[in-house]
Amino acid sequence: MLRQKGFLIWSGAALILALAWGLPASGALNPYVIQILMYVGINMILTLSLNLVNGYMGEFSVGHAGFMGIGAYVASVLTVAVLPPAWAAPAFPAVLVCGGAAAALAGLLVAYPSFRTRGDYLAIVTLAFNMIVKSVLENISWLGGPRGYLGMPRLTTLFWVAAWVILTLLVLRNLVYSNFGRGITAIREDEVAANLTSVDTRRLKLYAFLISAFFAGVAGGLYAHLLQFINPRSFSILKSTDMLVMVYLGGVGSLTGSLLGATIFTVLLELLRPLGIWRWVVGPLMLVLLMIYRPQGVMGFKEARLFKPKLPTPGGGSPGPPAPAASPLRGQ
Amino acid sequence: MQPILEVTHLSHSFGGLKALTDLSLEIFPGELVGLIGPNGAGKTTVFNLITGVFRISQGRIFFRSENISDWRSHRITAAGIARTFQNIRLFKELSVLDNVRLGAFGQHRYSLLDALRRSRRFTAAEQQVTNQAFALLERFNLTHYAHTPARHLAYGEQRRIEMARALISRPQLLLLDEPAAGMNQSEIEDLIQRVRQIQQDFDLTILLIEHQMRVVVNLCQRLTVLDFGQTIASGTPQEIQRHPKVLEAYLGKDGGLGQEAPEPAEETP
Amino acid sequence: MPAVHLWGKNMFQLLAQNVLNALQLGSVYALIALGYTMVYGILTMINFAHGDIFMVGTYLSLAGAVFLLGLPLKLPLVVVFLGAMTFSMLLTALLGVSIERLAYRPLRSAPRVSAVITALGVGLFLENITLGILGPQPLHFPDLIPLTRWEVAGLTFTPLQVLIIVMAAGLMILLDLLVRRTLLGMAMRAIAYNRPIVPLMGVPVDHVISLTFAIGSAIAAAGGLLYGLAYPVLDPLMGVRIGWWAFIAAVVGGIGNIRGAMLGGFILGAVEVFTPLVLPSSTYRDFVAFSLLLVLLIFKPTGILGRPVFERV
Structure with missing residues (x-):
């Protein structure tokens, strides 16, 4: 059973990657659709990343666009100003990793205050972080200041987007269904009790913010090399709000929900394009109605079977070392 | 002494x-x-x-x-040093099994990388903790609820989960x-x-x-x-x-x- | 913006002039910060839509003023001012109450996160619907206050400045008295202290909360009118920056604390006025303000005047 599911997942991933490689090249898809697919993918990475902090850990980050922005700028500077043009394409994955790493470093800045405060106050801290990132970017003239930064080669392809979506999904799934993931969820449920059941909440918060910020940074790099132009306003609190909508639309604490939320939101905004400015009224309205009528989102705390590991059962597998003297097994 | x-x-x-x-x-x-x-x-x-x-x-x-x-x-x-609480404090959305396994968090012996790679060490450690948890669930007559979210259980059962969670860390x-x-x-x-x-x-x-x-x-x-x-x-x-x-x-x-x-x-x- | 042309004067005058400017700006921030702080005080909820309620209040003031000026009655400016103020305060209060009624009340027992997200959503909704109706081009606020300048001991100030500072101070004192001395204020404090118990004492909780939103929004509208007179270019996104700044003011002063909001407002006014004097450009002001917020949250999370909030253990 486990084997089968593993096989299903891996062959599915391979198929998606092959399609992502082949379809654009074959010319069977029109470029507009490919473009939308890439946006969907980037938004999936962002949503998964934010869901780790907001959904699984139950903290409240409203500044994730800050991480995205850092990743976008770092990756862009690397391909535009640092690397020789010929190297940019082959080094693209490494460039994205650098962007993600820079964002992860910034993630530390937010993780530390989260040791001491949570709830509203942490929300304000993340918000301030977002604003500061934007303001700093606006004041660095060699990054173009408020006018923005351009000249990036269009390196983001459907293949790379798909590959990163799969990697993000894999990492988050393996994290969530592990001791670390259980601990992160325990922080959401009851932080004090988590500490008192030997969960090192600080270390877990650090991990969660690092991983979450990393993938948001990668998504920023992908975004920058798709649009080929970024400015500080692309990473304002508005962008963070979009991510929140996707998380809470799809479902908190759910990988399936993240994919769903990103897809619905991106496609819906595209479909509403003819409405012009009015489509930006629809998004917030949706958010408010969602909060009132289905605050956990479509898939809140639920997961598609595909992503869930087999239910753990006793016995089987390797028995592990023999239980010590005071083993709970002795009581019967 | x-x-x-x-x-x-x-x-x-x-x-x-x-x-x-x-x-x-x-x-x-x-x-x-x-x-x-x-x-x-x-x-x-x-x-x-x-x-x-x-x-x-x-x-x-x-x-x-x-x-x-x-x-x-x-x-x-x-x-x-393990403890229970006057007013029960379980991780309500988590399954009974996960609640109990969390009690062993301090004992776990694999790194983040092990978890992300699903290494052999990870699988073995998880199975061991799971076995211990099930042994305790059986002791406290909770086996039947292993995969049920803790909040669905009755007051007395929740008290027993807390006890199991405290005991799994030995x-x-x-x-x-x-x-x-x-x-x-x-x-x-x-x-x-x-x-x-x-x-x-x-x-x-x-x-x-x-x-x-x-x-x-x-x-x-x-x-x-x-x-x-x-x-x-x-x-x-x-x-x-x-x-x-x-x-x-x-x-x-x-x-x-x-x-x-x-x-x-x-x-x- | 301010004060660059004043470099020729001596240091003291420069300082005094800027303090005056900071007071003027700080008064507006303080008025808006009051709305954040009142709602937080009573519901422990951050009403992120408040900046946009202020924006709507400013537009309504403009609408009121333009309408009254357009009447063939040749109304005196004082009447226009008061009329526009009443009009906008009433309608904005209605807006605030409706938002609470429709969007926040259903979430009162939901997790706090839901309410905060909803507030963000309501704010964006107000911005975009205003953009949709009026378009992005800025509108100009008519002058209702004579543009004379008074010069005293080397300091320049205008009747408008005096009006803003005096009116803001008056409103704040009134509000402080209301909260500390009246039955309504007592009910507000009681709800903030223990919401589940208060209805058992016969306090109409829903009415009190509605009134809180009404007062907060009306004060924001008054702030909007004053702001429009002082900085007469309005655009639908103006509430974003000013809203954030007022919010920082509320947090810096100690959110939930009315006197803290006033103090915070003046501190933020000072940050805005003095940043370009110290740093190379006024574009650093957001950086300074949010860094101030961050540092304060880390070292004194309850703000300058706020009481510590213990997390229940």
Whole structure:
């Protein structure tokens, strides 16, 4: 059973990657659709990343666009100003990793205050972080200041987007269904009790913010090399709000929900394009109605079977070392 | 013999309010000690200080001769002090199994990278913890609910999950915070049996908080009585029951029989 | 913006002039911060839509003023001012109450996060619907206050400045009295202290909360009118920046604390006025303001005047 599911997942991933490689090249898809697919993918990475902090850990980050922005700028500077043009394409994955790493470093800045405060106050801290990132970017003239930064080669392809979506999904799934993931969820449920059941909440918060910020940074790099132009306003609190909508639309604490939320939101905004400015009224309205009528989102705390590991059962597998003297097994 | 837990001159206050004054306490391996007193006497504060929920400002706590006064909670718990809560604190959305497995968090022996790679070490460790958890679930008649979210279970079952969660880390010292709260007479009898059994099977030292005299008199070898943060007596249950100060604290000066102590809101974890 | 042309004067005058400017700006921030702080005080909820309620209030003031000026009655400016103020305060209060009624009340027992997200959503909704109706081009606020300048001891100030500072101070004192001295204020404080119990005492909780939103929004509208007179270019996104700044003011002063909001407002006014004097450009002001917020949250999370909030253990 486990084997089968593993096989299903891996062959599915391979198929998606092959399609992502082949379809654009074959010319069977029109470029507009490919473009939308890439946006969907980037938004999936962002949503998964934010869901780790907001959904699984139950903290409240409203500044994730800050991480995205850092990743976008770092990756862009690397391909535009640092690397020789010929190297940019082959080094693209490494460039994205650098962007993600820079964002992860910034993630530390937010993780530390989260040791001491949570709830509203942490929300304000993340918000301030977002604003500061934007303001700093606006004041660095060699990054173009408020006018923005351009000249990036269009390196983001459907293949790379798909590959990163799969990697993000894999990492988050393996994290969530592990001791670390259980601990992160325990922080959401009851932080004090988590500490008192030997969960090192600080270390877990650090991990969660690092991983979450990393993938948001990668998504920023992908975004920058798709649009080929970024400015500080692309990473304002508005962008963070979009991510929140996707998380809470799809479902908190759910990988399936993240994919769903990103897809619905991106496609819906595209479909509403003819409405012009009015489509930006629809998004917030949706958010408010969602909060009132289905605050956990479509898939809140639920997961598609595909992503869930087999239910753990006793016995089987390797028995592990023999239980010590005071083993709970002795009581019967 | 070395005490397993030694508390010396412990005091604590909230703002200006003295919640605990100069508590000293020694507990030896294998003992079952009760910490009793009316509501608001500062009992839970003692637990919160021992387990690192509150920072210790005055006094010291030694666990197996090691000064743990400035350790953080998770480290104290991982070192072998487990506790339950007066008002049950489970991870409600998580399955019963996950709740219990979380109790072993401090014992887990694989790195983040192991988890992300699903390495062999990860699989083996997870299976081991799962096996231990199931053994405990069976002991507490919870196997059937292993994959049910904890919030769906009844009050008594939730209390048992808490116990299982505390025991999976194989603690040496178990702190029970009013385990009889909300129970009727026959449930209390069961509880007393169970605590005795657990202590024997798991080779435990137990410190128990209770404000109902009848629970501790049957169960504990030694008692310490707190009232308004002050230690007013300690000794065997027989001595305590005759102690004039204890009678006064529990019954008031006029001796209104059968009355529980008045209930000022106590800070409760 | 301010003060660059004043470099020629001596240091003291420069300082005094800027303090005056900071007071003027700070008064507006303080008025808006009051709305954040009142709602937080009573519901422990951050009403992120408040900046946009202020924006709507400013537009309504403009609408009122333009309408009254357009009447063939040749109304005196004082009447126009008061009329526009009444009009906008009433309608904005209605807006605030409706938002609470429709969007926040259903969430009162939901997790706090839901309410905060909803507030963000309501704010964006107000911005975009205003953009949709009026378009992005800025509108100009008519002058209602004579543009004379008074010069005293080397300091320049205008009747408008005096009006803003005096009116803001008056409103704040009134509000402080209301909260501390009246039955309504007592009910507000009681709800903030223990919401589940208060209805048992016969306090109409829903009415009190509605009134809180009404007062907060009306004060924001008054702030909007004053702001429009002082900085007469309005656009639908103006509430974003000013809203954030007022919010920082509320947090810096100690959110939930009315006097803290006033103090915070003046501190933020000072940050805005003095940043370009110290740093190379006024574009650093957001950086300074949010860094101030961050540092304060880390070292004194309850703000300057706020009481510590213990997390229940």
